[in-house]
Amino acid sequence: MAYKLIHYINQFFAGIGGEEKADITPEVRQGIVGPGAAFKAALGGQAEIVATFICGDNYCANHLEEVAAQMVETVKRFGADGVIAGPAFNAGRYGTACGVVCAAVNKQLGLPVVSGMYRESPGVDLYRKEVTIIETSDSARGMAKAVPAMAAAMLKLLRGEEIADPEAEGIFPKGIRKNMFYEEPGAERAVRMLIKKIKGEPFKTEYAMPIFDRVEPRPAIADLSKATIALVTSGGIVPEGNPDHIAASSAQNFGAYSIEGVNNLEKGKYLTAHGGYDQTYANQDPDRVLPIDVLRDLEKEGKIGKLYNVFYTTVGNGTSVANSRKFGTEIGSQLKAAHVDGVILTST
Structure with a gap:
């Protein structure tokens, strides 16, 4: 059967x-x-x-x-x-x-x-x-x-x-290791792999190590009072209606929205598209995720030069590393072209 x-x-x-x-x-x-x-x-x-x-x-x-x-x-x-x-x-x-x-x-x-x-x-x-x-x-x-x-x-x-x-x-390994028997002892197999590596020949390790992405921190901003600061978030804050249709999970895109003349993200005019956390408090006050109000205060007080009048947003929930890198590269290029000095990246 x-x-x-x-x-x-x-x-x-x-x-x-x-x-x-x-x-x-x-x-x-x-x-x-x-x-x-x-x-x-x-x-x-x-x-x-x-x-x-x-x-x-x-x-x-x-x-x-x-x-x-x-x-x-x-x-x-x-x-x-x-x-x-x-x-x-x-x-x-x-x-x-x-x-x-x-x-x-x-x-x-x-x-x-x-x-x-x-x-x-x-x-x-x-x-x-x-x-x-x-x-x-x-x-x-x-x-x-x-x-x-x-x-x-x-x-x-x-x-x-x-x-x-x-x-x-053709199956992605699950990371389960099992004992295997080989004709050659481990020392000989290791030396053979080393020789191939030195010669630049392809070889397959018996124990793949994780690869960690390391980002070198940039030097501190010398004078914040003259700096242009931008806000970027993976917390999914978008204008009402989610005009770019950013997905609640596994985002395929990001959005860029003007905040010219906006001093506070008002309830109802902005909301979160993020599907990975309780949206209640973010929708009550979107500034909790994207602190436009605080940055405007710092701008008025002269503690920062100015807040860049465009914010960038996407959803980090389940979004692939490849897409995250792609978004970061595109957003970074645009901010650099706009002569932004620093970025505050908020999450959830």
């Missing part, structure tokens, strides 16, 4: 719509929807998708625990043996959503879960230790390659087979 699977997809791959439909609530449909047809072929009758769980990206970002709980209940209701989510490629919110539902099913029910994401998706860093994630291309153009790899990994897990070398199978 074929294994039973639940397939998680977002509103776009369900054919419901794009960003304008990203707030739709969870819906469960029996059988396959969208890319489920490709999975049906790739699974070769050994497993079947008995139901498809559909949810809008924004809704999931704002209701992570609720959506995860509904997925767990759906798996129980259909008596499913595992969950396939995506593939999400480089869609940030979608990748995070896939990770959330898969991690919940794996943790609470102990069932196999498989997703597919691009290496810079925030979902990879957040869930690679809990979820089997196949590395995909950055867009749906890679669907034909992603689906067979995801299906193969799922069938292997369903059969209880071990994934001995994740990288060889």
Whole structure:
């Protein structure tokens, strides 16, 4: 008898719509929807998708625990043996959503879960230790390659087979170390790697070390009373209506907004788009996250030269390191061109 699977997809791959439909609530449909047809072929009758769980990206970002709980209940209701989510490629919110539902099913029910994401998706860093994630291309153009790899990994897990070398199978390593037996002792292997490194030849370490990004602090501003100071935030403060549609999680963009003549961020005129913290107090007084009022006071008192009349904002919640670097580089270039002397970066 074929294994039973639940397939998680977002509103776009369900054919419901794009960003304008990203707030739709969870819906469960029996059988396959969208890319489920490709999975049906790739699974070769050994497993079947008995139901498809559909949810809008924004809704999931704002209701992570609720959506995860509904997925767990759906798996129980259909008596499913595992969950396939995506593939999400480089869609940030979608990748995070896939990770959330898969991690919940794996943790609470102990069932196999498989997703597919691009290496810079925030979902990879957040869930690679809990979820089997196949590395995909950055867009749906890679669907034909992603689906067979995801299906193969799922069938292997369903059969209880071990994934001995994740990288060889296109899976992001979970960081689990296992004892291995080699013909050569460690000293000889280490010397061989060293020689390759000295020669500039490619080699693969047996124990990859984490790489930490270090930023050298800039010299202090000599005279703040003559300095132009800018405000930048990852706390998601935006004008009413969120004109640039910055996402509540896994942001794909940032916004730049004029504060010419603005001495205080009034309730109702500004709000937070951030989905990772309680918005109540930020919406009551947006200056709590982006302190325009305090900087204007310092400006009047002559303690700073002036407040730059544009602020930059994005959402840090689940946003990938790659996107964060990209935003920082673009914002920094614009501030440098405007002859800004210093930046205050606020969070949540």
